[in-house]
Amino acid sequence: MPKDHGIGASTKRREDVRFLTGTGNYLHDITVHGQAYAVFVRSNVANGRIVSVGSDAATGMPGVLAVFTGADFTAVGGNPAGWLINSRNGEPMREPKRPVLAHGKVRHVGDAYAAVIAASYNEAKDAAQAVADASVIEELPAVVDMAKALADPTNRVHDELPDNQCFDWGWIEDNRARVDAAIKAAPHVTTLELINNRLIPNAMEPRASIGEYFPGTGDYKLTTTSQNPHLTRLLVAAFVMGIPENKLTVVAPDVGGGFGSKIYHYGEEALVLAAAKKLKRAVKWVAERSESFLTDAHGRDHVTRIELACEKDGTFIAFRTETMANVGAYLSNFATVTPTFLHGTLMAGPYKVPNVYVNVKTVFTNTAPVDAYRGAGRPEATYSLERVVDMMCRELGLDPFEVRRKNFITTDMFPYTTPVGLAYDIGNYHATLDKATQLGDVAGFEGRRAASAAKGKLRGLGLSTWIEACGIAPSNLAGILGARVGLYDAATVRVNPTGNVSVFVGAHSHGQSHETVFPQIVADKFGIPESSVEIVHGDTSKIPFGMGSYGSRSLAVCGQAMSNACDKVVAKGRKIAAHMLEVTEADIVFSDGVFTASGTNKSKTFGEIAFSAYVPHNYPLATLEPGLEETAFYDPANFTYPAGTYICEVEVDADTGRVEVASFTCADDFGNVMNPMVVRGQVHGGVVQGIGQALLEHGVYDENGQLLSGSYMDYTMPRADDVPFVTVDHSCATPCTHNTLGVKGCGEAGAIGSPPAVVNAVLDALNRAGHNIAHIDMPLTPSRVWHAMNG
Amino acid sequence: MTKVTMTVNGISQSAETEGRTLLSAYLREGLGLTGTHIGCDTSQCGACVVHVDGVAVKSCSIFAQDVAGSRVTTIEGMANEDGSLGVVQQAFQDHHGLQCGFCTAGMVMTTSALLKGNPRPTEQEVRHGLEGNICRCTGYHNIVKAVLAASGQDAVAMAAE
Incomplete structure (x- = not known):
């Protein structure tokens, strides 16, 4: 029987009720008394010198309260990069200032160089258009193509830098000579050049912010669409605005999706705070979708050359990659860690390959900043690996299933340290491959292929065996590698006098279901109903601290902090019980919500202990404090390493090149699963984002730096009729060895593992049909597939 | 004005x-x-x-x-008169048809109109009917399941698990 409550139960989500009845509290839904509206004036050229800003044009227009330009922010700080990465030669990366508003130059289409504040949204919008019309921007040649940007730095994104490179990173540099020699001596080398296409995150709620200033106290409040309010507070207060952190509250209410794009601090957040202070009234900004396309941090955008050296029987000898990674016009907060430590460190995959070397050059271009998007570096690594492995199998006539089995790290090898620096604690890659093979009925493929052929369709099957590192940690290692932040999380568990529990967590839920799943854990810990537990998140004035939610870290890092805080509460409860039952603490046993003096029939319920903690009439105060509330900070010893196998079947229409995903099967190892319904939902969503990357989505700039795919008419989002049901299994669980919940992360897996499965399936279909096609770059649009077949 | x-x-x-x-x-x-x-x-x-x-x-x-x-x-x-969730709303909760919740209102309203015109749609009819509504979280899997369930069909049997 499936569990009906607590850990492992598919508890229905409590947050659904407000979302299903229109009573959610998203940022756009919030109205603050007296609020004014900000509209930004954005560059319509990719690279340009700001000759003059037409602020005067707004003067006297109806409702206009103020116009801000870049000149108003020259005295404050820039929005910093979160990781300092050194080049192979030891030089630190180039980190040009990222201002609140562009000053002197604009560097991408959408770069804001002014903002108009007016009493109503329409008035602000009208005046912003007037300012735009009256401004003079001298257009300069745009830097768009990465190879050209590096080869010829005559045109630069940042005039003060000697070229357009941010850094040239090697991982691990000590491996390089050995890897080069191994590839030179190898019996077979497969070389693949591929593009990991630029994606635009498109959380359904556009970014939005409200700034407030309270003159009586000098306090500020920023309500914003953030995945991590404390990080935003640190960045906007300490780095940009120079506001003491204790004078700024950051609130992230219901947030309509993030997928990475709402991790980062953006200039709009600083602007609304500055405007609120100047005008002494709240200032609200809500992005239009076109602003989201132009200014949310984009994802991926790598150009990679990967070599796989192997024996003739497919035994891997070495991987070597050279990648150009686009960082756009400015460094977004995690832009430098995403293509490096979240990418290069995964380049051994789940394989016992002895030699791996990764080179990444990051390039400034006149495009929107590029940063972590669901998967963040790991989809890029997985795609390169799983594509080149598949290509090698075709070149050598080997079975892609058997080649993977032959090269997998085996269960007796854990803990296993890869040549690129990660220590995998546990996994069972053969088990997930076998499970997916069975669930996907690989044995029945030929029959389905024949049936497709009878309909005139080309059927193919693609495989991807992925691994990822999530819950980025530990802080001490991250610090050595250049992180400017710690990577712990925190939770406070407050048992109220009547025995119900308020839990304050640093993780932020914007779709992840924390409000439902976290109480399942607390309920089990305390032996109380889930309904007695409330999760509080997204408000720096309430929660203890936290690094927010991204990188599949909520449960594995913050959930463990919460679990540890619960353990501390139980420990305090034992002290209280010992006092109440007049026995020693060592004699107290806590089980299923009851503290019992062992060997007696004397006991106190969790509720009785809670009440006593707040009504401490006879406490020995020297040794027993009143109250029942504990906080834990948890800094993990290691990443967690979920892994799995994805199998995709496609049908290709030979006449049009249109690809239809016929089936998609996932066998994942997420360790222990807290709520299977929620975990499956995370995989469904991730897989469809990956199918979107493989077949549909592409952020395209032309040579002038104009975004050609800047609306839903041009950027192809996956829709309900583009995808099938997705088969998901998580039964092959190897619990994480370094957290007590035994959990890994599940949020990004689908987006990491799926693109190569889809592409491999299409190439399988085409090659089985007699086409000799080594590779097609994503997205595999009908046009690209048709041209590959027809030359 | x-x-x-x-x-x-x-x-x-x-x-x-x-x-x-x-x-x-x-x-x-x-x-x-x-x-x-x-x-x-x-x-x-x-x-x-x-x-x-x-x-x-x-x-x-x-x-x-x-x-x-x-x-x-x-x-x-869309809720029932007593404040409880309507049939479509309840199916979305039962089948985890929403995550961040931002697209949900539109999904529920589209579904309700869809089922009025086609009380027992096939999976493909549901997918086609929802084609004008974008969800970035769910991959549509559980939304389609919820719509099938709201139409009184055995959604669990019709969907992969």
């Missing part, structure tokens, strides 16, 4: 609007019914779907003045 009156969720409502005010803005800002969301401003994402005289309409694609006098239903009007 013109005073525009319509019946919203069974109640006659009025608000002063400009000629350019969209129905979505009229509902959200004029009447404070913020359950209807704006995801794209360009009638492509479906977050703003409401019913106008029983027909599903993207409320960002129509002026408030053009529907004066109509009967409009929004997500706030």
Whole structure:
């Protein structure tokens, strides 16, 4: 029987009720008394010198309260990069200032160089258009193509830098000579050049912010669409605005999706705070979708050359990659860690390959900043690996299933340290491959292929065996590698006098279901109903601290902090019980919500202990404090390493090149699963984002730096009729060895593992049909597939 | 500014609007019914779907003045009279048909209109019927399941698990 409550139960989500009845509290839904509206004036050229800003044009227009330009922010700080990465030669990366508003130059289409504040949204919008019309921007040649940007730095994104490179990173540099020699001596080398296409995150709620200033106290409040309010507070207060952190509250209410794009601090957040202070009234900004396309941090955008050296029987000898990674016009907060430590460190995959070397050059271009998007570096690594492995199998006539089995790290090898620096604690890659093979009925493929052929369709099957590192940690290692932040999380568990529990967590839920799943854990810990537990998140004035939610870290890092805080509460409860039952603490046993003096029939319920903690009439105060509330900070010893196998079947229409995903099967190892319904939902969503990357989505700039795919008419989002049901299994669980919940992360897996499965399936279909096609770059649009077949 | 009156969720409502005010803005800002969301401003994402005289309409694609006098239903009007979730709403909760919740109002309104016209749709008819609504979280798997369940069919048997 499936569990009906607590850990492992598919508890229905409590947050659904407000979302299903229109009573959610998203940022756009919030109205603050007296609020004014900000509209930004954005560059319509990719690279340009700001000759003059037409602020005067707004003067006297109806409702206009103020116009801000870049000149108003020259005295404050820039929005910093979160990781300092050194080049192979030891030089630190180039980190040009990222201002609140562009000053002197604009560097991408959408770069804001002014903002108009007016009493109503329409008035602000009208005046912003007037300012735009009256401004003079001298257009300069745009830097768009990465190879050209590096080869010829005559045109630069940042005039003060000697070229357009941010850094040239090697991982691990000590491996390089050995890897080069191994590839030179190898019996077979497969070389693949591929593009990991630029994606635009498109959380359904556009970014939005409200700034407030309270003159009586000098306090500020920023309500914003953030995945991590404390990080935003640190960045906007300490780095940009120079506001003491204790004078700024950051609130992230219901947030309509993030997928990475709402991790980062953006200039709009600083602007609304500055405007609120100047005008002494709240200032609200809500992005239009076109602003989201132009200014949310984009994802991926790598150009990679990967070599796989192997024996003739497919035994891997070495991987070597050279990648150009686009960082756009400015460094977004995690832009430098995403293509490096979240990418290069995964380049051994789940394989016992002895030699791996990764080179990444990051390039400034006149495009929107590029940063972590669901998967963040790991989809890029997985795609390169799983594509080149598949290509090698075709070149050598080997079975892609058997080649993977032959090269997998085996269960007796854990803990296993890869040549690129990660220590995998546990996994069972053969088990997930076998499970997916069975669930996907690989044995029945030929029959389905024949049936497709009878309909005139080309059927193919693609495989991807992925691994990822999530819950980025530990802080001490991250610090050595250049992180400017710690990577712990925190939770406070407050048992109220009547025995119900308020839990304050640093993780932020914007779709992840924390409000439902976290109480399942607390309920089990305390032996109380889930309904007695409330999760509080997204408000720096309430929660203890936290690094927010991204990188599949909520449960594995913050959930463990919460679990540890619960353990501390139980420990305090034992002290209280010992006092109440007049026995020693060592004699107290806590089980299923009851503290019992062992060997007696004397006991106190969790509720009785809670009440006593707040009504401490006879406490020995020297040794027993009143109250029942504990906080834990948890800094993990290691990443967690979920892994799995994805199998995709496609049908290709030979006449049009249109690809239809016929089936998609996932066998994942997420360790222990807290709520299977929620975990499956995370995989469904991730897989469809990956199918979107493989077949549909592409952020395209032309040579002038104009975004050609800047609306839903041009950027192809996956829709309900583009995808099938997705088969998901998580039964092959190897619990994480370094957290007590035994959990890994599940949020990004689908987006990491799926693109190569889809592409491999299409190439399988085409090659089985007699086409000799080594590779097609994503997205595999009908046009690209048709041209590959027809030359 | 013109005073525009319509019946919203069974109640006659009025608000002063400009000629350019969209129905979505009229509902959200004029009447404070913020359950209807704006995801794209360009009638492509479906977050703003409401019913106008029983027909599903993207409320960002129509002026408030053009529907004066109509009967409009929004997500706030979809629960049962006793406040419990309606059939479609309940199916979305039962089958985890939402994650961040931002597209949900539009999904529920589209589904409700879809099932009115086609009470027992096939999976493909559901997918086609939801084609105008974008969800970035769920991969549509559980939304399609919820719609099938709301139509009284055995969604668990029809969907992969």
